Amino acid sequence: MNKTKLAVSMGTAIAIASATTTLNAAGDMVPVKAMADALHLVMDSDRTIYTRKIVNRLVKKDKVIKASEHFEDDKALVLPAQMFRFGAELVQKRSEKLPDVNFSYSLQSLWPVNRQNAPKTKAEKDGLKFVAENKGKNYYTEETLGGKKYFTAVYADTGVAPVCVSCHNKHKDSPKRDFKLGDVMGGVVIRIPIDG
Amino acid sequence: MKHSKLWLLWLTIIVISGAYLTYLLIDGEDKTMFMPGAMTGGHHQIGVACEACHTDSFTDKEDMQKACESCHGEQRKKPFDSHPRAKFTDPRNADRLENIDALHCITCHVEHKPEITQKTGLTQPVDFCVHCHQDIAEERPSHAGMGFETCASAGCHNFHNNRALYTDFLVKHMHEADMLDKQKMPAREFASVLEDIATYPHDRYPVGKLEVKDMDAPEGMQVADDIVHDWVTTAHAGSGVNCTACHMVSGEDDKKVWDDHPDHRACQTCHDIEVNQFMQGKHGMRLKSGLSPMTPAQARLPMKADSHDTELTCNTCHQTHAYKLETAAVEACLGCHDDKHSIAYKNSSHYELWQKESKGELPEGSGVSCATCHMPRTSIDVSDWLRRVVVQHNQNATLVPNEKMIRPVCLNCHGLGFSIDALADEDLVQRNFKGKPSKHINSIDMAEQDNKRHLEETGGETF
Numbered sequence: 239m240n241k242t243k244l245a246v247s248m249g250t251a252i253a254i255a256s257a258t259t260t261l262n263a264a265g266d267m268v269p270v271k272a273m274a275d276a277l278h279l280v281m282d283s284d285r286t287i288y289t290r291k292i293v294n295r296l297v298k299k300d301k302v303i304k305a306s307e308h309f310e311d312d313k314a315l316v317l318p319a320q321m322f323r324f325g326a327e328l329v330q331k332r333s334e335k336l337p338d339v340n341f342s343y344s345l346q347s348l349w350p351v352n353r354q355n356a357p358k359t360k361a362e363k364d365g366l367k368f369v370a371e372n373k374g375k376n377y378y379t380e381e382t383l384g385g386k387k388y389f390t391a392v393y394a395d396t397g398v399a400p401v402c403v404s405c406h407n408k409h410k411d412s413p414k415r416d417f418k419l420g421d422v423m424g425g426v427v428i429r430i431p432i433d434g
Numbered sequence: 435m436k437h438s439k440l441w442l443l444w445l446t447i448i449v450i451s452g453a454y455l456t457y458l459l460i461d462g463e464d465k466t467m468f469m470p471g472a473m474t475g476g477h478h479q480i481g482v483a484c485e486a487c488h489t490d491s492f493t494d495k496e497d498m499q500k501a502c503e504s505c506h507g508e509q510r511k512k513p514f515d516s517h518p519r520a521k522f523t524d525p526r527n528a529d530r531l532e533n534i535d536a537l538h539c540i541t542c543h544v545e546h547k548p549e550i551t552q553k554t555g556l557t558q559p560v561d562f563c564v565h566c567h568q569d570i571a572e573e574r575p576s577h578a579g580m581g582f583e584t585c586a587s588a589g590c591h592n593f594h595n596n597r598a599l600y601t602d603f604l605v606k607h608m609h610e611a612d613m614l615d616k617q618k619m620p621a622r623e624f625a626s627v628l629e630d631i632a633t634y635p636h637d638r639y640p641v642g643k644l645e646v647k648d649m650d651a652p653e654g655m656q657v658a659d660d661i662v663h664d665w666v667t668t669a670h671a672g673s674g675v676n677c678t679a680c681h682m683v684s685g686e687d688d689k690k691v692w693d694d695h696p697d698h699r700a701c702q703t704c705h706d707i708e709v710n711q712f713m714q715g716k717h718g719m720r721l722k723s724g725l726s727p728m729t730p731a732q733a734r735l736p737m738k739a740d741s742h743d744t745e746l747t748c749n750t751c752h753q754t755h756a757y758k759l760e761t762a763a764v765e766a767c768l769g770c771h772d773d774k775h776s777i778a779y780k781n782s783s784h785y786e787l788w789q790k791e792s793k794g795e796l797p798e799g800s801g802v803s804c805a806t807c808h809m810p811r812t813s814i815d816v817s818d819w820l821r822r823v824v825v826q827h828n829q830n831a832t833l834v835p836n837e838k839m840i841r842p843v844c845l846n847c848h849g850l851g852f853s854i855d856a857l858a859d860e861d862l863v864q865r866n867f868k869g870k871p872s873k874h875i876n877s878i879d880m881a882e883q884d885n886k887r888h889l890e891e892t893g894g895e896t897f
Contacts, residue, residue, distance in 0.1 A: 307602070308602055311603070326524075327518075327520040327521075328520075330520045330523050330524060331519070331520050331523075334523060342523075342525055342526075353569070353573050354566075358526055358527075358529075359526060362526065383525045383526065383528040384528025384529070384531065384532070386525065410885065410892075411573065415892070427526070429526075431525075
């Protein structure tokens with residue numbers, strides 16, 4: 239477990255260091271696009287480490303525990319996507335009290351297991367379609383929601399591990415069951431308010 | 435002249451009435467006169483303490499929200515709430531918030547409006563689910579054609595607590611027998627986790643058995659034989675809790691002084707979680723609001739006449755010094771409660787089991803007392819780092835809607851389908867579950883139908 243902790247810590251440290259470099263290079267005012275890219279780099283790195291070094295290692299390699307959507311009832315590991323969402327919810331809660339760092343993010347898909355995670359706004363719909371059709375490219379736009387203006391960035395979310403693909407292909411609520419390894423399965427949407 | 439006297443009289447009445455009302459508003463204990471409408475069953479006991487809910491302002495929603503959460507906050511978190519606040523503060527849900535402000539409790543639970551308040555305390559029209567879930571049939575074909583009024587039918591969905599009702603849970607428990615093979619409540623474990631409770635006064639009262647000779651009551655104090663006997667035979671003496679642990683309380687300048695009749699604050703030293711839960715429930719919420727203890731005379735449920743003036747504190751149910759848990763679990767309840775469900779208890783099969791356990795004919799945890807269902811032993815996170823079995827002293831936690839009782843209570847002995855049907859049968863509830871459910875809720879059938887479709891589509895594979 240210590241190795242796992244070390245790996246997670248290193249991953250986080252590398253990601254934060256990358257983010258910090260981006261921020262410093264931009265001077266006092268951080269360009270909002272760089273801020274979104276940095277945030278995504280941290281999120282994506284953390285999730286990758288969790289997926290590889292914790293879930294895949296313990297479930298598939300060591301075969302000592304399961305990962306389950308109902309992790310509390312099944313006394314199992316939380317799924318990587320849930321880990322990501324829980325982080326997003328905690329940020330949501332904590333950033334309410336920190337208006338200077340107010341941002342939000344979510345994991346969405348054109349083929350969501352939970353329909354509540356399907357794109358809703360035009361930016362989300364256009365962005366998810368764009369990153370699915372243009373591999374390796376991100377999507378950036380601005381939108382107004384609830385009277386507030388946001389910079390919105392969408393990043394492709396790719397099925398990196400066999401377990402990502404097989405779980406989505408077998409899930410009873412999945413509307414798409416022919417994902418292949420390396421396919422874009424969804425996207426990360428990051429929103430940063432830009433009207434002060 | 436005549437007119438001026440009348441004017442004077444009018445002015446005098448106005449001034450006196452004004453002064454009286456001002457006094458009531460500022461200093462009076464009972465402010466119900468100013469209430470815009472009768473309160474719900476959940477809050478009526480603390481209706482005289484306006485400031486319990488109206489803290490700093492009568493108009494600020496956030497102030498009111500803090501007041502709601504000071505009692506209901508724990509139940510509004512995941513996994514107990516499937517619609518927590520974090521779900522709606524995301525800007526992508528801004529359009530939903532325009533339809534219904536799901537960030538504030540008072541959007542759906544307005545007080546002082548008895549004419550529109552439903553049994554669950556809901557004051558919204560019942561079609562509120564439709565705002566976000568109108569296309570549910572696309573995801574769940576079994577739901578096609580169902581009206582909005584069926585969403586919250588017993589055994590289907592609750593807005594907040596769906597822990598026993600979500601699809602995978604229904605599927606997991608779909609073919610269970612009415613009675614499970616293993617029928618037992620979780621055992622208490624307070625004593626076994628004392629080491630891990632950081633706030634326990636280990637330094638002053640180390641865990642260990644105390645004898646009569648160890649009693650640390652002040653020198654010269656005459657302690658009645660029955661009190662000594664009661665104490666030395668309880669878990670308190672058995673685990674090192676001496677007289678001063680409860681009787682030495684904080685006096686002036688925080689100096690410790692002896693108190694013959696310590697209140698709930700003394701119990702809080704070791705049983706903080708239980709006392710806090712007690713003060714969130716119907717028995718103790720008046721104490722939390724700084725009012726005198728609740729009495730059965732103030733209850734809206736039928737209570738026994740000779741119990742009307744009994745003040746409810748910890749020691750009312752847990753007899754001082756004796757602390758017989760068996761008495762607290764049944765006789766204490768029936769000493770006051772006089773409604774159909776309570777009266778029917780002693781004629782129920784649950785009571786038969788309780789009697790057998792009390793006589794030692796069945797192992798501990800086999801009987802079903804009032805407390806088994808209304809104050810169940812549940813495993814909860816008592817901090818971020820520790821989970822243990824706690825006797826839930828807030829009976830609201832499993833009361834309304836009654837599906838909240840399924841997981842912590844019913845499923846210890848009964849199958850899920852039986853439990854859902856039984857709780858949906860109001861007559862059966864009134865008979866204290868004597869007999870079989872005459873209602874059938876088809877939520878499990880629907881989940882099974884969806885599961886079958888999934889298995890057919892995926893060639894029998896599950897994820």
